[in-house]
Amino acid sequence: MLCRKGVYQLSLSCGDNWPGLIAEAADVMAAVMPTSSVSRRRKNGCTEVKSHSKHWVCLFPQHGPGRKHLRKIALEDWQRKIVEMHPGRFARGLMHSDGYRGTNRVRRHFNGSDHWYEYPRYLFGNESKDILELCGEVLDLLGVEWRYSRYNTISVARRGAVERLDEFVGPKY
Structure with a gap:
């Protein structure tokens, strides 16, 4: 800004x-x-x-000099109340800005042959630890199971969790 x-x-x-x-x-x-x-x-x-x-x-109020991943990013109390009232909208904004919904393709070698399977998943990547924590908190509020797939990436990959997050995020268009 x-x-x-x-x-x-x-x-x-x-x-x-x-x-x-x-x-x-x-x-x-x-x-x-x-x-x-x-x-x-x-x-x-x-x-x-x-x-x-x-x-x-x-x-x-989080606006400030420098890169966001090098400074504290925290919600003010009034912002946190809004997020708690509308967690799906917050999750949608996060996923549409720094997230991805796609298909993960996995190759497994089984009994001498290759087997492929695929499934939908969400990835949310950010260099800011604080923003990643906010994403994890809102996913918890929504009852969406998630984990870190890398130090800077949150993954939502279980079928029920992806379906639940789909209810709020919707497709990019």
Whole structure:
């Protein structure tokens, strides 16, 4: 979030493969900050959706100098209450920003031959330990079974857990 003369710019870079998410990002920005205009600027492979307001920093007190994985990211009490009231929306935002839903293909060698099987799974990757913990907390609130598949990646792979998370995340469009 850039600041010039006390006015903050909230900027989201959205991949052009997901035009529905670009539209939704613009709609949400306009709904949250109705007195500020929202603009879109095409870039190479993505569209920047942005809005200017003195008040964006009030809604995102986690904003600060430096890389987010090198500083503390924690929800304020009022933010935590909102997440507890709407954990599915928070999970959806996390997965649509830094997550992936795809098919995992596994090859097993059994009785002298190769067997392949596949299953859907979610992966959420982030270098910020704090953001990973927030993702784990919201998955717990939703009753979604998860684990770390790497130090910076959360995996949701059990059938019931993927089906449960599908109820909230939905497809990117």
